[in-house]
Amino acid sequence: MTSVLEVKELSKSFGGNHAVNNVSFAVGAGELLALIGPNGAGKTTCFNMLMGQLAPDAGEVLLDGENLVGLPPRAIWRKGVGRTFQITATYPSMTVVENVQMAIMSDKKRLFSFLPYARNLYREEAVTLLDLVGMAEQADRAAAILAYGDLKRLELAIALAHKPRLLLMDEPTAGMAPSERIKLMQLTADIVADKGISVLFTEHDMDVVFAHAHRVMVLNRGEIIANGSVDEVRDDPLVREVYLGGGTVFADKEESENA
């Protein structure tokens, strides 16, 4: 399988804390890859490095063979990486459809054009995207008054606006009601399958992960401890220990060594 994103030996330390330690993995074309792990495992740090918000200490992030390290987020976006935020980030002073139009205008490099009325630009394209996520009938409402689940769907539409090859979703269902979570992830899975987009997402809700991920990676204390199919990861004793034993892997090791 050809991989869209390849991460090689990525590392980041904060002081003496190895937040992400020598992490390597790849995201295949059209793959829905979940990155899970307990709190503080390094998921968000990892994500921020992929998006250019944090400079790694070492390692490479290759998008179709091109190194992204050192590029600012906006340049990485232009190379075809979309993202959604853990806490939604939209433009509250604009309408729903304008939020999407804004991303399309940016993609078409119309940011510095003074002449046209922005509200008429790419409106159809934007409405089509909203339709895709089931938000078309809310197109002209203010984004500020949307319910949280709708904001999440709006974010998804924004992330799709520049026809990305890869989507990075940081806890896409965080803060949503359980029934909504499965629905949103189903919607995401359908869309990316349809458009052939690869997705890397982090998630705490195991129902969501096991229902939709093609493959699961488990991060603990900055290192990948498991990487495989849903079933493999679910049965992995180390993963169970990490999740159920409260991260005492290292303490146990010491004990067994002492014994």
Place this chain on the structure above:
Amino acid sequence: MGPFIAQFLTGLANAAALFLVASGLSLIFGVTRIVNFAHGSFYMLGAFIGYTVMQLLPGAFGFWSSILVAGLAVGLIGVIVEMLVLRPIYRAPELFQLVATFGVILVIQDLALITWGAEDLLGPRAPGLKGVIRILGEPVPKYDLALIAITPFILFALWYLITKTRLGVLVRAATQDREMVAALGVNQSWLFTGVFFLGAMLAGLGGALQLPKGGADLLMDFNILASIFVVVVIGGMGSLPGAFIAAVLISVLNVFGVRYMPQSTLVLMYVVMAVVLIIKPYGLMGRKEVAGEHGQVGEPEQPFSPFGRRGRLIVAVLLIALATLPFLGSKFAMILAIDIIIVCLFAASLHFILSLGGLVSFGHAAFFGGGAYAAALMVHYAGSPMELAFVLAPIITGFLAIIIGWFCIRLTGVYFAMLTLAFSQLLWSLVFQWGEVTGGDDGMVSIWPSPWASDTTVFFYLTMIIGFGGILVLRHAAHSPFGYALRASRDSAGRAEATGINTKRVQFVAFTFAGAMAGLAGTLFVFSKGSIFPTELEIGKSFDALIMVFLGGVKTLAGPLVGASALSLMQDYLTRFEYWRLALGLLIIAVVIIAPEGIAGTSQKLAARWGIIRRDEVQ
């Protein structure tokens, strides 16, 4: 060596009052996020009240207790101001409170005039500290030495208050996260009131303490305002040690400036500030202001759209009605209309970066005055015709905005505001002190329009075309993709950057564009008056524009026009009375309390509620 040390000691002595006033401003800002324009007025009141009490209480004991009494009295005045004026509007949009504090300045100015008269009061000398001491042969006033000795105690007392007492813990906690403090059960209202008391008291003490050196006069409030802003910014907002170091730095610098480079004393202070902020953008001891850490106050802005057919029709009718003014009104009415159109354009240009860009500039007068001076210099030295000046002056102002923006855009929030203020003051002091070229205080005169436009009626139409043309361009820009990118950068910089928008570049272009438009307003101004004086570059001019924008309503596109017209008309009408400042100040405060969304914002809201316009028609 002797003179050098004597100068140095004078500088240190001057630092005492400056530090007191600046630390008060810094405290108030840190906790309440209010940029208290009226802080200079508290300082002035301290001086006046101290003077009066000193007349009543004799001797050394009387002198020093008068200073304390003045401090306490001003502290109480601060409490009154906070409770009557600011409390009702804490939920208004961010920075809206500064309009109210501006109203307070006006009120206090006239109250002081009524109470103490227009004459400057010579401060009494401190009993027992009247003479000089010779240090290395140079005379140093004893009072200066006393001030130098007192200052460390004040710093220590403040430091103790802030780091060791419960109030201090609350103040520091509220500076970091006031919502959290409120969530922990602290009554925010009383904390704010308490901090206002403390801040105002410090200003009052400063005013009274400098009496033997400077006396009391009605210009003290604005004169110290620029200096304390500079001190607070150099030291870092909210940092007391920072304010202390900066106060010493600025005072010593001023004293040496007066002695060694008298032509550029004013410039010096702002140059130092600019240099410090370029190296340390958050001041010597300040910390980075994290965007959004204090939460957006007020309701989110409504989406807006260009006028529909009905709206355009109304605008057209209004413009046609205005165009009939030469046939109906007097020459005086035309001149008033010209003035108002010019300030409308000026306010609209500030609104563009302030509201759409979220960049609150305290120094927008730099571009208004800059454009006016650019045109005046072209006419005076190059004999340029008016038409050429109308093209080139805004362009020159745009370049000025590029230079200033290059330094300022990297900052956000109140640091941005302060640095823009510093640059506009820098420009003002340049113009003021470079008399050979700019005429200094005497200004530049005989800058008349071309003969064909010198008739008032013709110039009125010219102003209408250029002024409303500029406003339309600004409005259209707000609806263009660029305007959207600017709003996106303000609404969520993280989202904007993550969707390919270079937010800083967008803001930089907007700043330049708004600067050029303000320059256009300035050019109109200079030809309408035939002259230009440094007052057009003063802080007061920048504040005027801010007041207009906030008064009209930050969150509406019509706001700046409504605010500019309202303020101009109020000023025009009220200045006929003796105590017009009092009336205008009270009026501003009343509007602020009744209409916290601004005049245009509040009327739109009411209209929507009463069903006159639909909510989604609100633009």
